[in-house]
Amino acid sequence: MVSFPSVSYAQWRAQALSVLLLRESPDGTPTERFLQTIWLHQRLRRDGLVTGDGRAIRILHPGFWNHEAGPDFRDALIQFNDDFPQTGDVEIDLHPSAWHGHGHDVNPAYRGVRLHVVWAPGSAKPASLPTLVLQGQLDSPLDELRHWLGVDTLLPDSMRGRCQPLLRDWPDASLRELLRQAAEVRLQRKGQELAARAREVGWNQALQEALFAALGYKHNVWPMRRLAELLPQLLDSSGVPDRFQLHTRLLGVGGLLPAELTRSRPTVDDYTRRAWDLWWREKETYDAIALPERIWRFHGFRPSNHPQRRLALAAQWVVAGDLPQRLESWLAAELPPAREPSKLMRVLQGQSDPFWSWHWNLHARRLARPQPLLGPQRVTDLAINVILPWLRMRAVIGANHPLQQVAEQRYFDWPAAEDNATLRLARQRLLGGPRPRFFRTAALQQGLLQIERDFCQQSNALCEHCPFPGLLDAYKDDHECGAARGSM
Numbered sequence: 001m002v003s004f005p006s007v008s009y010a011q012w013r014a015q016a017l018s019v020l021l022l023r024e025s026p027d028g029t030p031t032e033r034f035l036q037t038i039w040l041h042q043r044l045r046r047d048g049l050v051t052g053d054g055r056a057i058r059i060l061h062p063g064f065w066n067h068e069a070g071p072d073f074r075d076a077l078i079q080f081n082d083d084f085p086q087t088g089d090v091e092i093d094l095h096p097s098a099w100h101g102h103g104h105d106v107n108p109a110y111r112g113v114r115l116h117v118v119w120a121p122g123s124a125k126p127a128s129l130p131t132l133v134l135q136g137q138l139d140s141p142l143d144e145l146r147h148w149l150g151v152d153t154l155l156p157d158s159m160r161g162r163c164q165p166l167l168r169d170w171p172d173a174s175l176r177e178l179l180r181q182a183a184e185v186r187l188q189r190k191g192q193e194l195a196a197r198a199r200e201v202g203w204n205q206a207l208q209e210a211l212f213a214a215l216g217y218k219h220n221v222w223p224m225r226r227l228a229e230l231l232p233q234l235l236d237s238s239g240v241p242d243r244f245q246l247h248t249r250l251l252g253v254g255g256l257l258p259a260e261l262t263r264s265r266p267t268v269d270d271y272t273r274r275a276w277d278l279w280w281r282e283k284e285t286y287d288a289i290a291l292p293e294r295i296w297r298f299h300g301f302r303p304s305n306h307p308q309r310r311l312a313l314a315a316q317w318v319v320a321g322d323l324p325q326r327l328e329s330w331l332a333a334e335l336p337p338a339r340e341p342s343k344l345m346r347v348l349q350g351q352s353d354p355f356w357s358w359h360w361n362l363h364a365r366r367l368a369r370p371q372p373l374l375g376p377q378r379v380t381d382l383a384i385n386v387i388l389p390w391l392r393m394r395a396v397i398g399a400n401h402p403l404q405q406v407a408e409q410r411y412f413d414w415p416a417a418e419d420n421a422t423l424r425l426a427r428q429r430l431l432g433g434p435r436p437r438f439f440r441t442a443a444l445q446q447g448l449l450q451i452e453r454d455f456c457q458q459s460n461a462l463c464e465h466c467p468f469p470g471l472l473d474a475y476k477d478d479h480e481c482g483a484a485r486g487s488m
């Protein structure tokens with residue numbers, strides 16, 4: 001029998017990543033693929049970016065990673081100085097000379113490129129194309145980013161992985177321990193990301209940005225994060241507004257106020273009119289920072305995840321102004337594990353709202369019954385991806401070991417999140433099937449996602465070059481030898 005008492009997933013990960021990185025980057029300079037990962041996660045000092053020709057640049061959306069031929073990222077949304085944001089592709093290379101050297105300048109597929117992102121500056125610039133040098137503009141040292149981000153590539157298809165026959169025979173207790181350790185790595189990584197951002201903008205602003213981003217679900221993460229980044233400006237001009245004012249300001253700046261009335265839904269039209277009455281007076285003040293409506297995606301999510309409604313809740317948090325303190329009190333309170341999620345739900349749940357408790361968005365008809373502004377599944381996502389990593393990292397930095405332990409305990413006890421396509425695919429590849437009763441906690445799901453990220457995303461559908469099966473084999477051999485020696 002294989003047990004798993006002493007393996008360190010963190011060591012496995014470091015070992016595997018260093019092999020991958022060294023293979024691709026013998027002299028220690030970042031590889032293009034690693035730069036693409038940094039770009040994807042926007043691990044930059046986002047508030048002070050300047051192009052090679054001296055223009056301030058804001059990345060409103062990094063674009064969609066293109067794994068086919070052509071530019072590395074498609075449809076990014078970029079703002080230079082105070083100009084109108086423009087949509088365009090982004091090409092990432094190590095040096096500016098690659099633009100000509102790789103023939104991008106004569107390749108029609110690169111005509112839509114609006115920004116050349118490079119690692120280091122150089123004398124050869126692509127004609128009339130702005131260049132952004134990443135060196136010196138990252139939010140953390142390169143080694144730290146290497147450690148946490150690794151290298152990302154294609155998502156695998158639905159084939160069973162080479163590790164699956166090995167993992168299939170592992171007893172539940174051993175598998176649980178492996179996933180627990182992988183989840184711990186994930187918790188640390190998320191905390192490190194929050195800490196890196198907190199160094200730039202402070203802990204509370206870092207929390208707000210991460211919460212807004214999480215409310216964007218997977219489709220609207222970037223515009224939600226951008227609105228949170230703008231909060232200091234939105235709150236500056238006239239002190240803290242009331243929640244209707246702030247929500248309207250967020251909708252206005254976000255380009256989310258409907259241009260036309262429905263003419264068929266009086267309650268919706270009444271709300272839209274009131275919002276526009278307010279926004280007309282403020283619009284000019286915020287024109288320079290407004291986002292275009294096209295930055296949002298309005299399909300592929302449940303009605304409750306509509307950004308107009310998510311921003312209603314976010315505005316309540318900001319206006320109340322005490323969310324960080326309430327989260328800290330929640331962590332400090334002694335609670336039986338079964339009550340932790342419902343207590344957090346109470347902290348996060350906004351007040352019922354005469355309009356937003358009854359509407360999914362500014363087009364939909366009134367609901368038959370009021371709906372809470374936040375459901376239990378979103379609370380789990382926020383807890384696992386933002387709140388517990390944030391609270392734990394604060395405790396780590398403050399050397400508050402008891403509170404760190406509480407945060408970790410809650411993370412590992414938290415009930416499982418809703419299933420999704422990424423989890424299903426990871427279970428299929430690594431474990432060969434659903435194992436429905438096994439994944440009872442969110443941390444086990446997070447551990448699986450971390451392995452998928454650390455190993456599956458470095459390989460391809462054939463699991464080529466993946467070191468994970470070798471690590472499993474070596475561990476099993478070592479342990480069985482050790483067990484045999486012990487029984488002699």
Ligand code: SF4
Binds near residue numbers: 163
């Ligand atoms: S890529 Fe590696 S970790 Fe992923 S399924 Fe294949 S062998 Fe397993």
